[in-house]
Amino acid sequence: MTKRDYVYKWSVYIAALLLLLLVETVLLARIPISGVCPMLFPLAVAAVGVFESPAAGAGYGLAAGFLHDAFSYENGSLLIAFSLALVGLFTGLVARRFLNRGFFTFFFCSLGGMGLVDGSRILFRLAGGERSIAAMLQVASLEIAYSFLFAVPVYLLMRAVYKKVGGSVLA
DSSP, rough: OOOOHHHHHHHHHHHHHHHHHHHHIIIGGGBBBBOOOOHHHHHHHHHHHHHSSSSHHHHHHHHHHHHHHHHHSSOTTHHHHHHHHHHHHHHHHHHHHHHHHHHHHHHHHHHHHHHHHHHHHHHHHHHTOOOHHHHHHHHHHHHHHHGGGGGGHHHHHHHHHHHHSSSOOOO
């Protein structure tokens, strides 16, 4: 791949991420269930980790986390950025070394990734002095369940991007 191909490839991946940001912040933020809105970024990062590589997943996760932190109301001080980088890295490692690169790997790694992101949020809030861990776990579980309603559409979007520009050779 030439440098131009890499720029094109990751521009298309970032465009997909911007589309998910738009859907998450404009559409889904207005449809909370029990006060909880879904997070689509961990799903997208897990898909890139499955389809590309651990390093690509980590880099994409870091970029997705910076984008999320830039447009989020949370004060996580880059917590999401580093959490998503770990999601991409671990998903890529699992997909390369242990499981095949399909939907079930994506699904289970996304579940672990959402747990990692929400777990880091809970630890951040506990360190900040919040006491109600049961309430935070309830919110996290609702957020994970709501987010997984969108697992198939996010997987199909990212798979379409991968088929168009993924791997080491442009298709």
